[in-house]
Amino acid sequence: xxxxxxxxxxxxxxxxxxxxxxxxxxxxxxxxxxxxxxxxxxxxxxxxxxxxxxxxxxxxxxxxxxxxxxxxxxxxxxxxxxxxxxxxxxxxxxxxxxxxxxxxxxxxxxxxxxxxxxxxxxxxxxxxxxxxxxxxxxxxxxxxxxxxxxxxxxxxxxxxxxxxxxxxxxxxxxxxxxxxxxxxxxxxxxxxxxxxxxxxxxxxxxxxxxxxxxxxxxxxxxxxxxxxxxxxxxxxxxxxxxxxxxxxxxxxxxxxxxxxxxxxxxxxxxxxxxxxxxxxxxxxxxxxxxxxxxxxxxxxxxxxxxxxxxxxxxxxxxxxxxxxxxxxxxxxxxxxxxxxxxxxxxxxxxxxxxxxxxxxxxxxxxxxxxxxxxxxxxxxxxxxxxxxxxxxx
Numbered sequence: 001x002x003x004x005x006x007x008x009x010x011x012x013x014x015x016x017x018x019x020x021x022x023x024x025x026x027x028x029x030x031x032x033x034x035x036x037x038x039x040x041x042x043x044x045x046x047x048x049x050x051x052x053x054x055x056x057x058x059x060x061x062x063x064x065x066x067x068x069x070x071x072x073x074x075x076x077x078x079x080x081x082x083x084x085x086x087x088x089x090x091x092x093x094x095x096x097x098x099x100x101x102x103x104x105x106x107x108x109x110x111x112x113x114x115x116x117x118x119x120x121x122x123x124x125x126x127x128x129x130x131x132x133x134x135x136x137x138x139x140x141x142x143x144x145x146x147x148x149x150x151x152x153x154x155x156x157x158x159x160x161x162x163x164x165x166x167x168x169x170x171x172x173x174x175x176x177x178x179x180x181x182x183x184x185x186x187x188x189x190x191x192x193x194x195x196x197x198x199x200x201x202x203x204x205x206x207x208x209x210x211x212x213x214x215x216x217x218x219x220x221x222x223x224x225x226x227x228x229x230x231x232x233x234x235x236x237x238x239x240x241x242x243x244x245x246x247x248x249x250x251x252x253x254x255x256x257x258x259x260x261x262x263x264x265x266x267x268x269x270x271x272x273x274x275x276x277x278x279x280x281x282x283x284x285x286x287x288x289x290x291x292x293x294x295x296x297x298x299x300x301x302x303x304x305x306x307x308x309x310x311x312x313x314x315x316x317x318x319x320x321x322x323x324x325x326x327x328x329x330x331x332x333x334x335x336x337x338x339x340x341x342x343x344x345x346x347x348x349x350x351x352x353x354x355x356x357x358x359x360x361x362x363x364x365x366x367x368x369x370x371x372x373x374x375x376x377x378x379x380x381x382x383x384x385x386x387x388x389x390x391x392x393x
Contacts, residue, residue, distance in 0.1 A: 039387060045358050046323070047375075047389040053082055053089055054385055058378040060108045060314065061366045061386065065115055070368075070376055072386065075105035077125070081151060082386060094141065094153035099126040099134040102169025112140070112213065113182025119143055121153060122185070124174035133165030136174040138187055138215060159215025163203045163229040166192035175244035175314070177252070184218050185211045186234065186268075188241035188254060195277040198237050201230045206276060208241065208254060208268055210234040222271035237273040237299060238266070239280075243315035243332060251347050253303075255315050255332060258282035259290065261307035265330075266300070267347045275299030281307060303345065304352040311336025313380070314366035320373020322391055329355065333364035333377055340364065340377065360387075 039049035057075035064071065070082045071092070077100055079092035098105050104126030112120035119142045127137040141156035162172075173190030191198045191206035198206020201223060209232040210218045217224065217231040224231045243255025243265075252268040262282025266274055279299050280290040293301050313333040318326040330352070332341040342356040363380035370376060375389040 039361070039385075041361075042359050046356075046392055047358065048392045049360075050388050050390075051385045052084065052087075052388055054383045055080060055378065056384075057105070057382055058365055058380070058384045058386075059106060061368045061376055061378040062109050062111065063368055063370045063376065065111050065371075068370060068372075070386065071109060072378060073106045073109055073123075075107075076100050077106045079106065079109070084388070088148055090149040090151060092143075092151045092153065094156055096123065096125050096127070096137070096139060096156060096158075099128045099169075101126075101134075104134055104169050104172060107136070107172065107174045108176045110176040110178065111143075113178045122176050123153075123156070124172075124176055124187070126169075126172050126174075127158075127161065129165035131165075132167055134169065134172075135162035135165045135192075136172040136189060137161040138174070138176065138185075140213075140215075160187065160209075160211060160232075162189055162192070162205055164192070164197065164205055166194055166205075168193040171240040173241040173256075175241065177244050177246045178213075180246065180248060180250050183213075185213055185215075186244065186246070186252060187211065188238075188244045190240045191238070191276065198239065198276045199273075199278060201226065201233060201236065204229040204232050206238050207232075207236040208234045208238065208244070208252070210270075234270055235268050235272045235274065235300075237275045237278075239276045243312050245315045245317055245330065247317050247328065247345075248319065251345070253315075253330065253345060255312045257312060258305070258307070258309060260285050260287075261309060262290075262305055263307075263309040263312055264302035264305040265343070265345075265352050267303050267345070267350055269300065272300040273298075274302075281305045282309075301350065303350050304343070304354065309336050310334040310339070310341055311363075312341075313364055314368075316367050316369050318369055318375075320369060320371070322373030323375075331367055331369075331375065333367040335363040335365065335380055338363050340367065340375075 037051040060073045077098040107124040110122045121143040122140045138160040139158045141153040145151040170193045171190035173188040175188040240257040241254045259282040262280045279293045315332040330343040340358045345352045365380040368376045377387045379385045
């Protein structure tokens, strides 16, 4: 049962919101951001942009499904939330100890499909194995918000981790999405910069895994008869999957960094092998060639690939009325090109088309569509801003 405390300073509309509304603590007043600072974009941009606070190395942004409060993970192992209506900022406690080094740290967050009843929140992070290795981990706990400027996660429990601990500090991937029916959790598991494990089904690296909500392998997975951890794998032959998104119709898409060139978007199909590191439309960073995909190479091809790269971060399918013509289309937060990349997708033909590229002042790490159709993006870096995007004019 979730704990509910109503916010005394909020409007009557906000008072009607369920769980995780925020009450004044009666002690130190909560930090308030002056919301709506305009952000200058290119004249051709379709967006009006407002800044709503700064965050330290933000990695993921998610909107609370009931209150519209925006939650942001910070890579060093902290989490904040921002309440748009009041401008209040707060912190989240009860987080795990993370391996904060290289690309490692606190990663994704996701609200459980049954959050209205369970109050459950899922997190991903890089974790030490107690020695020189690290691995991506998924945990879940109950989100409790009882005061204006603080929430906590109770009873955080680890439920899944990568089967191999790597010595390198990159390519964790660890994005989390749920199936539309709320029955399954999909997690992107990067190749940890080791390459070869992505073609080895005896581990769960370089793959998308499909799990029950408690982290156990889901029935019906394509390699379920081969034992653990192979029974977790949904697709494989993948590199560093920093975008993972589910359409409302159940289509699953993933977006991954190529090496030197060859960033790619893939329609995720059960049992499919996407070829990494045997095939790639990029080359190794040391200049050594990797054969490009060919029609007869036996691997599933990207729906679209980019050279020069876009440097993908998170992505989300658009739903809402503010940009009604974009319904069901894909928006990507891009690091290298400092842009939102706008795409249409066609699963029947395993293809995608870039419809637009909208430039921003700095690198973009993640993107989330709010229930009102507004778009939240978080900038990358030590002082990344949270931006709310609405139609220009």
